[in-house]
Amino acid sequence: MEDQGVKYYQYKYPKYPIIEMSVDMFSKMDYLKVSGSKINILPCNLISSFPSLETLDLSNNVLTETGFWPSICSYTSVFPNLRHLSLSKNRFADLFFISQQTHQMKYLESLDLSFNSIVLDKPCFWPIHITSLSLSNNNLGNKVFSFLSQYLQRIDLSKTGITALTQDLLKFPMLTHLFLSSNSIKVIPTDLSPTLVSLYIDQNSITSISRESLAGLPSLRTLKAGDNPFVCSCDSYWFITTLNKSLLPDWPLDYTCSTPPSVADLPMSEYRTSRMSCEAWLQAAVALPVTMLIVLALCSAFYACDGVWYTKMLWVWIRVKRRGQKQANLLNNTTFRYHSFISYSHQDSAWVESKLVPSLEGAGLSLCIHERDFVPGQWILDNIINCVEASYKTLFVLSNHFVQSEWCNYELFFAQHRALDAQQDSLVFILLEPIPTNSLPKKFLKLRRLLMQQTYLEWPMDERKQQVFWVNLRSMLQVADHRILKDMALDSS
Template sequence: SENNFGEIPDVCEWPENLKYLNLSSTQIPKLTTCIPSTLEVLDVSANNLQDFGLQLPFLKELYLTKNHLKTLPEAADIPNLVAMSISRNKLNSFSKEEFESFKQMELLDASTNNFICSCEFLSFIHHEAGIAQVLVGWPESYICDSPLTVRGAQVGSVRLSLMECHQSLLVSLICTLVFLFILILVVVGYKYHAVWYMRMTWAWLQAKRKPKRAPTKDICYDAFVSYSENDSNWVENIMVQQLEQACPPFRLCLHKRDFVPGKWIVDNIIDSIEKSHKTLFVLSEHFVQSEWCKYELDFSHFRLFDENNDVVILILLEPIQSHAIPKRFCKLRKIMNTKTYLEWPPDEEQQQMFWENLKAALKS
């Protein structure tokens, strides 16, 4: 011991029955097959060893103090080991499997190492029966180096919480819950048309910034006509002719004809309603199935009904069953229950009276 060997050769000559060898403090970086397999005690403390890979079947005591080992030696190479000192190395932890692989181990000195007090390591230390009798210097010389929250604490006294021990599981659980929450929001939003309501609310808030009502000089139309595309034949070929060719003629605002090209359709709807003296709804089964008709109805409600002005005219083009009106049309239900509406008569004799009543409503 205490020589400056630096390195040892691969082949050496030793007495045949050599049992004890002390190579401590000899600055050797690696052990070679020069070490005889007959040894029962080997001391290689205070060297520059980074691993121990010798097969010594008869070895009973091994001293590896003050080296650079990061793990315990392989038990299969030293099956009869009874005592081992691996203190003051770079050992971070050792597992239950590694510990129990030394079948004959009675004393293990792993003190003064920088232990990483992971959940697995702590669980093994706390639950391994008899480990306190095997570990030399337990518990005062076994100190946690990390995590930071327990640095400097004795390994035996540290208890990590369930959250600290199962961070990956916790993250997975949180991600799963967030995904399920978003999925539920999407499903519920789709079922109850939340996206439509958000779009509606945003457009309404934008409209709220504008004046409550366009000045009289800005009124360009007698009526804005809201109708379903499926009813366009009646609107464009019958109603428009009756009203725009009347004497005096009425000027109607139709989305097909009068909306500004390239302008957002919602802005077109808002501007057209604001620039019209009346808003005329042509109600039918098709109307209550149209998304844009819903927009137009709600815009009229927000911008015009709130002013308590009689600016809405309802034309019932065909009978509508109450159960056929979607829940989103609660305003339509309310309007139909509180306002008089014009019904389009199938009898030609009654149609003339219908047009007279409609013209009178538009002039009011």
């Protein structure tokens, strides 16, 4: 460059080069690059000269803060028209000092401090005219955002040791370009910056990019996110199938599946999964009617197979089993002559004699029946009281004939009082035919209340159901002490 007034002599390291300049002839120079020359200090006349210089590239030297702004120099202005300054690959460290000194450069717009040894010490106060700053390849960490100017429009923080994006990013209302390549960021926040036009976040630790994250970037036109350990699953389904790939300058070459192992190293553009398995609303839309059909079919089958009746009988059997031990403990010191006293209307005697008595006595139960076991010549009320008290249970065969019988009412009255005084679970009801509780006469108000409070057995017409009926009824009458009842039954016979 001798014809332009610059003499440059390169010596072998460790000697520094010597640069001779005739600055008078550079009044109209707007671009100057002195790179890889091991410069460690700027000449004083270089700082205040070059009135037209707009771009200065001093990268790949050995400059420090005191070398770029020598204290021995006295000058009235510092690069008066400079707009772009590159100090990359030097030895700058004090970001606070640099931010203070840049106030002297009235038109400086972009500053490159990449590949230095920058440390974050004191709060920085940047001039508002600097809109672009590069701090890439400096070990800065997550706190770097609090040391930057809110007027920045372009920030390069590639390879700076950032692991997470904090709320500090919200203080950059004019930010349009953000470079965060080669860090350890795992998640793109949903409120990153609505003004972003370009985002470089490749070579990080991102496993998926959510729809919500990009919804918070309405102005985004370029997204470089390749070389991340993407998980190829439903989390990435929308990214692969729906996202406009014109946003991705590195698609599809730099996008591969990292996990699961079955698709490791598979290009994301070749990954296939069904929409049904990933769209929750679609799964719900299909599952709901299918579930309703299954439930409807099960309910229909349950009803057609008399499931309600069998469930009711099962509940009776469970209650009997649960109360059996409790009642056995309560009646350890009590003996009974009969398993059950049968209370029924004379008009239902045919069913009692042909169905009920043979079935129960055939199972070894002793029954007290007024037509057979009442003491002749004794007052009928005394017979009723004695039979109720001598029986472990009182079994009522309920029918429309029963509620019309005066003597049945007496038997119910005494049996109920005995249940209140001695044995609370001594009443058993068989509903021989349907009797609406609200149709019972007033004198049977007690029966109405009992039917609403206690479980009763319904006599079924179906022979299959009758077998279940007899099993439940025998269980209800056999929860007493069988040995005592057997001895008493033998004495009676």
